[in-house]
Amino acid sequence: MYPPIDEAALEETLAVLERGGLAAIPTETVYGLAADADNRDAVLRTFAVKNRPTTHPLIVHVAGPEALPHWASVVPVEARILAERFWPGPLTMVLPKSARCGDFVTGGQDTVAIRCPSHPWTHELLRRFAGSAFKGLTAPSANTFGRISPTCAEHVREDLGVKPSGKLDAILDGGVCEVGVESTIINLSGARPEILRHGAVTRAMLEEALGREVPDGGSGAPRVSGSLKSHYAPQTKLEIVPADALAERLAALAPAPAAVMARTRPEGFENLVLFLEAPQRCADYARMLYRALHELDHAHAARILVEAPPADPEWAAVNDRLGRAAAEKTAPQQCLAKGVVR
Numbered sequence: 001m002y003p004p005i006d007e008a009a010l011e012e013t014l015a016v017l018e019r020g021g022l023a024a025i026p027t028e029t030v031y032g033l034a035a036d037a038d039n040r041d042a043v044l045r046t047f048a049v050k051n052r053p054t055t056h057p058l059i060v061h062v063a064g065p066e067a068l069p070h071w072a073s074v075v076p077v078e079a080r081i082l083a084e085r086f087w088p089g090p091l092t093m094v095l096p097k098s099a100r101c102g103d104f105v106t107g108g109q110d111t112v113a114i115r116c117p118s119h120p121w122t123h124e125l126l127r128r129f130a131g132s133a134f135k136g137l138t139a140p141s142a143n144t145f146g147r148i149s150p151t152c153a154e155h156v157r158e159d160l161g162v163k164p165s166g167k168l169d170a171i172l173d174g175g176v177c178e179v180g181v182e183s184t185i186i187n188l189s190g191a192r193p194e195i196l197r198h199g200a201v202t203r204a205m206l207e208e209a210l211g212r213e214v215p216d217g218g219s220g221a222p223r224v225s226g227s228l229k230s231h232y233a234p235q236t237k238l239e240i241v242p243a244d245a246l247a248e249r250l251a252a253l254a255p256a257p258a259a260v261m262a263r264t265r266p267e268g269f270e271n272l273v274l275f276l277e278a279p280q281r282c283a284d285y286a287r288m289l290y291r292a293l294h295e296l297d298h299a300h301a302a303r304i305l306v307e308a309p310p311a312d313p314e315w316a317a318v319n320d321r322l323g324r325a326a327a328e329k330t331a332p333q334q335c336l337a338k339g340v341v342r
């Protein structure tokens with residue numbers, strides 16, 4: 001449950017966004033770094049604040065399906081069906097962009113990603129912001145590029161912060177995000193629908209709604225920055241370990257300190273500096289995943305060990321994000337993460 005809307009804070013955030021400022025806003029997935037999607041300068045500042053290359057396209061957040069024809073030049077029937085079924089909610093649709101949608105939003109691509117979030121605070125914010133022009137907000141996750149996405153206002157305060165010491169004009173604290181991993185992205189701009197990023201709206205749900213198969217996007221699919229292999233990475237090296245190998249791995253690491261997330265606590269290890277109990281249910285696991293990664297990363301451990309979650313399709317988003325958190329940063333990705341990409 002989210003806290004009741006703080007009217008004064010909501011109005012202040014609205015004013016910040018209307019005058020071209022940057023505000024972190026709560027969504028049901030993760031906190032977003034919002035800017036007026038029609039305001040070139042404001043949108044470009046979000047890239048600078050995140051240290052994100054400007055070629056990486058942003059999602060336009062809208063108040064409802066009625067905004068679709070204002071941001072997309074073509075709204076196929078699949079988009080209408082999915083908006084009807086899953087909006088407001090954690091589903092982003094990629095469509096051919098309209099003339100109104102600036103290249104600064106789409107990283108120069110001719111498609112635009114659009115989503116209508118369900119978090120009540122941001123839904124209301126978008127409703128007031130949209131006005132008669134169907135205005136929208138660009139909102140990448142409110143974290144420095146390559147870092148773990150924020151699922152509460154505290155994460156945003158720690159990472160980006162508010163002026164004068166930080167980088168943002170406001171942080172709207174709407175509580176803890178209930179979904180916890182980024183929205184599912186479906187590409188509807190090509191010959192067939194394809195999944196570009198897994199999230200709480202699963203493949204099974206999309207296939208059921210559309211009555212057809214929805215495969216993963218291939219290498220020809222539009223660019224998704226979360227598809228960089230080491231995205232969402234903690235600073236501490238993370239390993240995914242099968243349940244029956246956990247004790248052995250801990251013993252092999254000793255005396256180096258290790259932080260562990262698993263369903264049951266391995267007993268008798270002096271080098272176990274932090275243990276987090278992994279939830280059994282997928283939705284609970286997703287909700288706490290990024291918070292857990294933040295905590296595990298702050299435990300001063302030499303290594304983070306995570307018990308492998310089930311391999312079931314329902315767990316695709318969780319396994320995807322964990323896999324990226326565990327991936328080695330390659331040299332070019334380290335450059336990207338530091339914002340030194342040319």
Ligand code: TXA
Pocket residue numbers: 027029030031032033056057058059092094106109111112113115117139140141142181182183185196222223224225226227
């Ligand atoms: O749940 C979410 O989607 C969160 C909340 C804040 O709404 N936002 C989010 O934004 O995850 P961001 O910028 O961290 O990730 C958006 C992803 C990026 O990987 C980007 O490459 C992809 O969406 N994207 C945006 N426009 C696209 C396009 N035209 N074609 C393909 N991918 C696109």
Ligand code: MG
Pocket residue numbers: 140141149226
């Ligand atoms: Mg992100």
